[in-house]
Amino acid sequence: TLQNLHSPQDASDLVLKVSFAKAGFVEFDYKVHGQGELASFQFEADGHTVLADVHSTNLLYATYRHPVREAGAHVFVWRFRGGSAPADDQHRERGALLSRLLVVGQKEADTVPTPCPAGQYSSQEGASSCDQCGHNTYSGEGARQCQPCAASQWSERGAASCRPRRACTLDTDFVVVYDECDAQSGTQARLYVPTDPAVCDVSSFEVPALAPVPCPVCARRGDHLSAQSNRCEACPLGSYRDLQVSAADEHACVATPAGSTALPALLLFDSNQGRTFELDGDASTTCTGDCGTEAWRFQGDRADSGVHGGGELDSFMEAQIEFAYAGSVRFEYRFAGEREDVRADVYLDGEPVDGFTPARKLLSRVELEEEDKEAEDHEAEKKQQQQQPKASEEAEEEEDEFERAWREFSLEDEPPTRDHTAAAAAELREIRRAC
Numbered sequence: 001t002l003q004n005l006h007s008p009q010d011a012s013d014l015v016l017k018v019s020f021a022k023a024g025f026v027e028f029d030y031k032v033h034g035q036g037e038l039a040s041f042q043f044e045a046d047g048h049t050v051l052a053d054v055h056s057t058n059l060l061y062a063t064y065r066h067p068v069r070e071a072g073a074h075v076f077v078w079r080f081r082g083g084s085a086p087a088d089d090q091h092r093e094r095g096a097l098l099s100r101l102l103v104v105g106q107k108e109a110d111t112v113p114t115p116c117p118a119g120q121y122s123s124q125e126g127a128s129s130c131d132q133c134g135h136n137t138y139s140g141e142g143a144r145q146c147q148p149c150a151a152s153q154w155s156e157r158g159a160a161s162c163r164p165r166r167a168c169t170l171d172t173d174f175v176v177v178y179d180e181c182d183a184q185s186g187t188q189a190r191l192y193v194p195t196d197p198a199v200c201d202v203s204s205f206e207v208p209a210l211a212p213v214p215c216p217v218c219a220r221r222g223d224h225l226s227a228q229s230n231r232c233e234a235c236p237l238g239s240y241r242d243l244q245v246s247a248a249d250e251h252a253c254v255a256t257p258a259g260s261t262a263l264p265a266l267l268l269f270d271s272n273q274g275r276t277f278e279l280d281g282d283a284s285t286t287c288t289g290d291c292g293t294e295a296w297r298f299q300g301d302r303a304d305s306g307v308h309g310g311g312e313l314d315s316f317m318e319a320q321i322e323f324a325y326a327g328s329v330r331f332e333y334r335f336a337g338e339r340e341d342v343r344a345d346v347y348l349d350g351e352p353v354d355g356f357t358p359a360r361k362l363l364s365r366v367e368l369e370e371e372d373k374e375a376e377d378h379e380a381e382k383k384q385q386q387q388q389p390k391a392s393e394e395a396e397e398e399e400d401e402f403e404r405a406w407r408e409f410s411l412e413d414e415p416p417t418r419d420h421t422a423a424a425a426a427e428l429r430e431i432r433r434a435c
Contacts, residue, residue, distance in 0.1 A: 010082075015076070024067075024105015025105065030099070033059070042079050166199065237262070287315040
């Protein structure tokens with residue numbers, strides 16, 4: 001068994017020649033990040049391509065098993081083309097990663113037991129696999145059980161040793177938790193609790209007390225209590241929610257003044273005093289690789305990527321949200337921890353749109369524009385109707401292409417007067433693809 005093999009830059013091949021004593025198989029877990037079709041991964045067995053042109057696994061590990069039906073010598077090749085190092089802080093490298101490579105069939109049976117690796121254990125006889133140590137425990141090689149860390153130390157899952165707890169900070173290591181609403185007083189008690197798992201020395205940190213707050217009338221902070229339906233609803237179009245007054249106040253929704261506007265918004269991490277708001281759409285979070293926690297942690301008014309060790313991993317969350325019209329996604333971010341070989345990547349509809357590293361000096365507020373879905377549907381319908389355009393229709397299509405390209409890259413409503421030639425439209429298409 002081999003683990004954690006990463007492809008280098010440019011073109012690379014990994015060749016494995018194996019002599020099988022009996023029928024068996026080759027099985028491996030792989031992850032591919034190719035940025036569209038700029039790079040590809042494939043697997044060959046005895047000169048035949050059996051896994052072809054994998055450009056991306058969407059940050060997940062995939063498992064492939066190739067059966068070996070006959071004893072004898074066999075050759076396996078893993079190929080990756082188009083590998084690269086990050087061109088700059090905004091772009092992730094293109095590469096393939098094998099996290100596990102297992103070959104079965106080389107010999108009849110093990111002649112000696114294989115010790116569990118450090119960070120894992122096996123407590124029962126006859127085990128065919130080892131289990132991972134949990135948080136705040138560790139193990140050495142061949143362990144029957146995991147040992148607890150000292151009170152002044154901590155560890156992530158699968159740790160071979162414990163780490164000293166650092167000094168706590170209120171903003172990073174604690175989250176505000178709200179108690180149930182007290183019907184008599186109409187208030188909610190609140191307190192700071194450490195994040196799970198706690199990685200700092202909580203015992204030596206003095207946590208400040210928090211005063212109770214009035215119970216919220218509505219679960220979502222932007223809602224108001226409608227006098228007509230007696231239900232919590234979003235403020236109507238053309239008005240905004242005044243957070244200085246109660247949601248039950250008749251003036252909770254205020255008309256926008258001249259020179260401004262109010263657009264409906266969905267706040268993903270707005271717990272509003274402990275009441276979690278479910279996303280309108282599919283949302284999930286996953287971690288692949290050497291993960292310390294299962295995935296992203298949702299904690300009050302923020303989410304973090306989890307607590308992990310020093311190995312390779314991808315911790316990501318995904319939300320599928322339906323847009324009624326053109327809009328945007330905004331978020332604030334920061335990096336926490338001591339590792340410098342980390343980065344954050346943002347994807348929109350499966351395509352990478354931006355990336356950040358601790359060294360990249362940017363504003364912490366990021367806005368991603370969402371294209372108008374109605375315009376996309378119209379363009380798709382038009383292309384379907386014009387699969388075989390005539391010469392006059394081709395000229396009109398090139399003119400439309402030029403106008404669309406101009407509006408994508410310009411704040412002006414109309415393009416300047418110029419000859420809409422096919423060459424000019426083709427040039428703009430190339431610029432748009434490059435951008």
